[in-house]
Amino acid sequence: MYNSNNREKDFIPTELLENPGYLPSKKHSSQVTSNKCLVFIIITCRTITVCGVSTALLVSRSTFHEKPSECLADCPENWIGFQRNCFHFSDDTKNWTFSQRFCDLQGADLVQVETLQELGFLLRYKGPSDHWIGLSREQGQSWKWINGSEWIRCSPITGGGECAYLNDKGASSARRYTERKWICSKPDTYTQMRRESLN
Structure with missing residues:
Protein backbone atom coordinates (compact mmCIF):
# COMPACT_ATOMS: atom_id res chain seq x y z
CA MET A 1 0.00 0.00 0.00
CA HIS A 65 65.34 32.04 11.10
CA GLU A 66 67.64 33.35 13.79
CA LYS A 67 67.28 36.92 12.63
CA PRO A 68 63.86 38.42 11.82
CA SER A 69 63.33 40.49 8.70
CA GLU A 70 65.49 43.62 8.52
CA CYS A 71 62.41 45.68 7.71
CA LEU A 72 60.63 44.85 10.93
CA ALA A 73 61.47 46.39 14.29
CA ASP A 74 59.93 46.06 17.75
CA CYS A 75 59.77 49.69 18.91
CA PRO A 76 58.08 51.68 21.68
CA GLU A 77 54.86 53.52 20.95
CA ASN A 78 55.36 56.69 18.85
CA TRP A 79 58.75 55.46 17.60
CA ILE A 80 59.26 54.38 13.98
CA GLY A 81 61.13 51.19 13.16
CA PHE A 82 63.61 50.83 10.32
CA GLN A 83 66.35 48.20 9.83
CA ARG A 84 66.21 46.88 13.43
CA ASN A 85 66.43 50.42 14.88
CA CYS A 86 63.80 52.66 16.45
CA PHE A 87 63.60 56.38 15.69
CA HIS A 88 61.85 59.23 17.49
CA PHE A 89 61.22 62.44 15.54
CA SER A 90 60.54 65.30 17.98
CA ASP A 91 57.71 67.77 17.60
CA ASP A 92 59.37 70.27 19.95
CA THR A 93 62.45 72.42 19.22
CA LYS A 94 65.40 72.62 21.64
CA ASN A 95 69.15 73.14 21.55
CA TRP A 96 71.56 70.30 20.72
CA THR A 97 72.52 69.59 24.37
CA PHE A 98 68.90 69.36 25.54
CA SER A 99 68.08 67.14 22.56
CA GLN A 100 70.85 64.68 23.45
CA ARG A 101 69.74 64.63 27.11
CA PHE A 102 66.18 63.89 26.02
CA CYS A 103 67.37 60.96 23.89
CA ASP A 104 69.56 59.70 26.75
CA LEU A 105 66.54 59.59 29.08
CA GLN A 106 64.81 57.38 26.47
CA GLY A 107 67.75 54.95 26.41
CA ALA A 108 68.78 56.38 23.04
CA ASP A 109 71.16 58.88 21.42
CA LEU A 110 70.81 61.54 18.81
CA VAL A 111 70.76 59.57 15.57
CA GLN A 112 73.97 58.37 13.99
CA VAL A 113 73.46 57.95 10.24
CA GLU A 114 75.12 54.69 9.17
CA THR A 115 73.86 53.90 5.65
CA LEU A 116 72.50 55.71 2.62
CA GLN A 117 69.21 53.80 3.07
CA GLU A 118 68.97 55.11 6.63
CA LEU A 119 69.73 58.65 5.43
CA GLY A 120 66.94 58.33 2.84
CA PHE A 121 64.55 57.09 5.54
CA LEU A 122 65.44 60.00 7.87
CA LEU A 123 65.09 62.63 5.15
CA ARG A 124 61.71 61.20 4.16
CA TYR A 125 60.29 61.09 7.69
CA LYS A 126 61.69 64.33 9.10
CA GLY A 127 59.56 66.46 6.81
CA PRO A 128 60.54 70.06 5.97
CA SER A 129 62.02 70.85 9.43
CA ASP A 130 65.70 70.68 10.31
CA HIS A 131 66.58 68.02 12.94
CA TRP A 132 69.63 67.67 15.18
CA ILE A 133 71.69 64.50 14.72
CA GLY A 134 74.41 63.01 16.95
CA LEU A 135 77.35 64.60 15.16
CA SER A 136 79.46 67.38 16.68
CA ARG A 137 83.01 68.74 16.81
CA GLU A 138 85.25 70.70 19.08
CA GLN A 139 86.79 73.91 17.75
CA GLY A 140 89.33 73.00 15.05
CA GLN A 141 88.70 69.25 15.45
CA SER A 142 87.12 66.70 13.10
CA TRP A 143 83.44 65.74 13.21
CA LYS A 144 82.60 62.86 15.56
CA TRP A 145 79.47 60.89 16.34
CA ILE A 146 78.14 60.57 19.90
CA ASN A 147 79.89 57.18 20.24
CA GLY A 148 83.27 58.76 19.41
CA SER A 149 83.66 57.42 15.86
CA GLU A 150 84.75 59.91 13.21
CA TRP A 151 82.64 61.24 10.36
CA ILE A 152 84.09 59.65 7.22
CA ARG A 153 81.61 60.68 4.56
CA CYS A 154 82.79 62.36 1.40
CA SER A 155 80.08 65.02 1.49
CA PRO A 156 81.03 68.06 3.54
CA ILE A 157 78.96 69.42 6.39
CA THR A 158 78.07 73.01 5.54
CA GLY A 159 77.82 75.87 8.03
CA GLY A 160 80.17 77.14 10.68
CA GLY A 161 78.63 75.55 13.78
CA GLU A 162 79.87 72.79 16.06
CA CYS A 163 76.70 70.62 15.96
CA ALA A 164 75.19 68.95 12.91
CA TYR A 165 71.59 68.72 11.78
CA LEU A 166 69.74 67.29 8.80
CA ASN A 167 68.12 69.67 6.36
CA ASP A 168 66.52 68.91 2.98
CA LYS A 169 69.92 68.74 1.24
CA GLY A 170 71.80 66.61 3.78
CA ALA A 171 73.90 67.65 6.78
CA SER A 172 74.65 71.19 7.87
CA SER A 173 75.82 72.72 11.15
CA ALA A 174 74.82 75.38 13.62
CA ARG A 175 75.79 76.65 17.07
CA ARG A 176 74.99 74.36 20.00
CA TYR A 177 72.45 76.81 21.49
CA THR A 178 70.34 77.07 18.30
CA GLU A 179 66.92 75.44 18.66
CA ARG A 180 65.82 72.75 16.25
CA LYS A 181 63.84 69.53 16.27
CA TRP A 182 65.83 66.33 16.82
CA ILE A 183 65.90 62.60 16.01
CA CYS A 184 66.65 59.95 18.65
CA SER A 185 67.74 56.45 17.71
CA LYS A 186 68.17 53.17 19.55
CA PRO A 187 68.23 49.46 18.68
CA ASP A 188 64.85 47.73 18.70
CA THR A 189 63.86 45.39 21.56
CA TYR A 190 65.03 42.23 19.75
CA THR A 191 68.47 43.67 18.99
CA GLN A 192 68.87 45.02 22.54
CA MET A 193 68.01 41.61 24.04
CA ARG A 194 70.53 39.88 21.75
CA ARG A 195 73.26 42.34 22.71
CA GLU A 196 72.52 41.88 26.41
CA SER A 197 72.57 38.09 26.10
CA LEU A 198 76.00 38.23 24.39
CA ASN A 199 77.50 40.33 27.21
Whole structure:
Protein backbone atom coordinates (compact mmCIF):
# COMPACT_ATOMS: atom_id res chain seq x y z
CA MET A 1 0.00 0.00 0.00
CA TYR A 2 1.17 3.51 -0.74
CA ASN A 3 2.52 5.35 2.32
CA SER A 4 2.70 9.12 1.85
CA ASN A 5 4.91 9.57 4.94
CA ASN A 6 7.61 7.29 3.47
CA ARG A 7 7.36 8.99 0.12
CA GLU A 8 7.81 12.41 1.72
CA LYS A 9 10.73 11.15 3.77
CA ASP A 10 12.50 9.44 0.85
CA PHE A 11 11.88 11.90 -1.98
CA ILE A 12 11.68 15.40 -0.52
CA PRO A 13 14.65 16.82 -2.48
CA THR A 14 13.07 15.74 -5.79
CA GLU A 15 9.71 17.17 -4.72
CA LEU A 16 11.35 20.48 -3.92
CA LEU A 17 13.04 20.62 -7.34
CA GLU A 18 9.83 19.75 -9.19
CA ASN A 19 7.51 21.92 -7.15
CA PRO A 20 9.07 25.13 -5.76
CA GLY A 21 5.80 25.96 -3.97
CA TYR A 22 5.94 22.73 -1.98
CA LEU A 23 5.99 23.24 1.80
CA PRO A 24 7.76 20.43 3.65
CA SER A 25 6.50 18.99 6.86
CA LYS A 26 7.93 20.12 10.23
CA LYS A 27 9.90 16.88 10.40
CA HIS A 28 11.59 17.64 7.09
CA SER A 29 12.22 21.30 8.06
CA SER A 30 14.12 20.20 11.14
CA GLN A 31 16.12 17.77 8.97
CA VAL A 32 17.00 20.61 6.54
CA THR A 33 17.95 22.82 9.52
CA SER A 34 20.13 20.01 10.88
CA ASN A 35 21.81 19.69 7.47
CA LYS A 36 22.46 23.45 7.36
CA CYS A 37 23.96 23.31 10.85
CA LEU A 38 26.15 20.40 9.82
CA VAL A 39 27.38 22.31 6.75
CA PHE A 40 28.06 25.38 8.92
CA ILE A 41 30.04 23.29 11.42
CA ILE A 42 32.08 21.68 8.63
CA ILE A 43 32.90 25.08 7.09
CA THR A 44 33.82 26.49 10.52
CA CYS A 45 36.08 23.53 11.27
CA ARG A 46 37.83 23.89 7.92
CA THR A 47 38.34 27.62 8.50
CA ILE A 48 39.80 26.97 11.95
CA THR A 49 42.06 24.27 10.50
CA VAL A 50 43.32 26.61 7.76
CA CYS A 51 43.98 29.37 10.31
CA GLY A 52 45.76 26.90 12.60
CA VAL A 53 47.98 25.62 9.79
CA SER A 54 48.81 29.19 8.70
CA THR A 55 49.74 30.15 12.26
CA ALA A 56 51.86 27.02 12.65
CA LEU A 57 53.71 27.83 9.42
CA LEU A 58 54.41 31.39 10.55
CA VAL A 59 55.65 30.22 13.95
CA SER A 60 57.84 27.50 12.45
CA ARG A 61 59.21 29.96 9.88
CA SER A 62 60.27 32.40 12.59
CA THR A 63 61.81 29.52 14.57
CA PHE A 64 64.04 28.51 11.66
CA HIS A 65 65.34 32.04 11.10
CA GLU A 66 67.64 33.35 13.79
CA LYS A 67 67.28 36.92 12.63
CA PRO A 68 63.86 38.42 11.82
CA SER A 69 63.33 40.49 8.70
CA GLU A 70 65.49 43.62 8.52
CA CYS A 71 62.41 45.68 7.71
CA LEU A 72 60.63 44.85 10.93
CA ALA A 73 61.47 46.39 14.29
CA ASP A 74 59.93 46.06 17.75
CA CYS A 75 59.77 49.69 18.91
CA PRO A 76 58.08 51.68 21.68
CA GLU A 77 54.86 53.52 20.95
CA ASN A 78 55.36 56.69 18.85
CA TRP A 79 58.75 55.46 17.60
CA ILE A 80 59.26 54.38 13.98
CA GLY A 81 61.13 51.19 13.16
CA PHE A 82 63.61 50.83 10.32
CA GLN A 83 66.35 48.20 9.83
CA ARG A 84 66.21 46.88 13.43
CA ASN A 85 66.43 50.42 14.88
CA CYS A 86 63.80 52.66 16.45
CA PHE A 87 63.60 56.38 15.69
CA HIS A 88 61.85 59.23 17.49
CA PHE A 89 61.22 62.44 15.54
CA SER A 90 60.54 65.30 17.98
CA ASP A 91 57.71 67.77 17.60
CA ASP A 92 59.37 70.27 19.95
CA THR A 93 62.45 72.42 19.22
CA LYS A 94 65.40 72.62 21.64
CA ASN A 95 69.15 73.14 21.55
CA TRP A 96 71.56 70.30 20.72
CA THR A 97 72.52 69.59 24.37
CA PHE A 98 68.90 69.36 25.54
CA SER A 99 68.08 67.14 22.56
CA GLN A 100 70.85 64.68 23.45
CA ARG A 101 69.74 64.63 27.11
CA PHE A 102 66.18 63.89 26.02
CA CYS A 103 67.37 60.96 23.89
CA ASP A 104 69.56 59.70 26.75
CA LEU A 105 66.54 59.59 29.08
CA GLN A 106 64.81 57.38 26.47
CA GLY A 107 67.75 54.95 26.41
CA ALA A 108 68.78 56.38 23.04
CA ASP A 109 71.16 58.88 21.42
CA LEU A 110 70.81 61.54 18.81
CA VAL A 111 70.76 59.57 15.57
CA GLN A 112 73.97 58.37 13.99
CA VAL A 113 73.46 57.95 10.24
CA GLU A 114 75.12 54.69 9.17
CA THR A 115 73.86 53.90 5.65
CA LEU A 116 72.50 55.71 2.62
CA GLN A 117 69.21 53.80 3.07
CA GLU A 118 68.97 55.11 6.63
CA LEU A 119 69.73 58.65 5.43
CA GLY A 120 66.94 58.33 2.84
CA PHE A 121 64.55 57.09 5.54
CA LEU A 122 65.44 60.00 7.87
CA LEU A 123 65.09 62.63 5.15
CA ARG A 124 61.71 61.20 4.16
CA TYR A 125 60.29 61.09 7.69
CA LYS A 126 61.69 64.33 9.10
CA GLY A 127 59.56 66.46 6.81
CA PRO A 128 60.54 70.06 5.97
CA SER A 129 62.02 70.85 9.43
CA ASP A 130 65.70 70.68 10.31
CA HIS A 131 66.58 68.02 12.94
CA TRP A 132 69.63 67.67 15.18
CA ILE A 133 71.69 64.50 14.72
CA GLY A 134 74.41 63.01 16.95
CA LEU A 135 77.35 64.60 15.16
CA SER A 136 79.46 67.38 16.68
CA ARG A 137 83.01 68.74 16.81
CA GLU A 138 85.25 70.70 19.08
CA GLN A 139 86.79 73.91 17.75
CA GLY A 140 89.33 73.00 15.05
CA GLN A 141 88.70 69.25 15.45
CA SER A 142 87.12 66.70 13.10
CA TRP A 143 83.44 65.74 13.21
CA LYS A 144 82.60 62.86 15.56
CA TRP A 145 79.47 60.89 16.34
CA ILE A 146 78.14 60.57 19.90
CA ASN A 147 79.89 57.18 20.24
CA GLY A 148 83.27 58.76 19.41
CA SER A 149 83.66 57.42 15.86
CA GLU A 150 84.75 59.91 13.21
CA TRP A 151 82.64 61.24 10.36
CA ILE A 152 84.09 59.65 7.22
CA ARG A 153 81.61 60.68 4.56
CA CYS A 154 82.79 62.36 1.40
CA SER A 155 80.08 65.02 1.49
CA PRO A 156 81.03 68.06 3.54
CA ILE A 157 78.96 69.42 6.39
CA THR A 158 78.07 73.01 5.54
CA GLY A 159 77.82 75.87 8.03
CA GLY A 160 80.17 77.14 10.68
CA GLY A 161 78.63 75.55 13.78
CA GLU A 162 79.87 72.79 16.06
CA CYS A 163 76.70 70.62 15.96
CA ALA A 164 75.19 68.95 12.91
CA TYR A 165 71.59 68.72 11.78
CA LEU A 166 69.74 67.29 8.80
CA ASN A 167 68.12 69.67 6.36
CA ASP A 168 66.52 68.91 2.98
CA LYS A 169 69.92 68.74 1.24
CA GLY A 170 71.80 66.61 3.78
CA ALA A 171 73.90 67.65 6.78
CA SER A 172 74.65 71.19 7.87
CA SER A 173 75.82 72.72 11.15
CA ALA A 174 74.82 75.38 13.62
CA ARG A 175 75.79 76.65 17.07
CA ARG A 176 74.99 74.36 20.00
CA TYR A 177 72.45 76.81 21.49
CA THR A 178 70.34 77.07 18.30
CA GLU A 179 66.92 75.44 18.66
CA ARG A 180 65.82 72.75 16.25
CA LYS A 181 63.84 69.53 16.27
CA TRP A 182 65.83 66.33 16.82
CA ILE A 183 65.90 62.60 16.01
CA CYS A 184 66.65 59.95 18.65
CA SER A 185 67.74 56.45 17.71
CA LYS A 186 68.17 53.17 19.55
CA PRO A 187 68.23 49.46 18.68
CA ASP A 188 64.85 47.73 18.70
CA THR A 189 63.86 45.39 21.56
CA TYR A 190 65.03 42.23 19.75
CA THR A 191 68.47 43.67 18.99
CA GLN A 192 68.87 45.02 22.54
CA MET A 193 68.01 41.61 24.04
CA ARG A 194 70.53 39.88 21.75
CA ARG A 195 73.26 42.34 22.71
CA GLU A 196 72.52 41.88 26.41
CA SER A 197 72.57 38.09 26.10
CA LEU A 198 76.00 38.23 24.39
CA ASN A 199 77.50 40.33 27.21
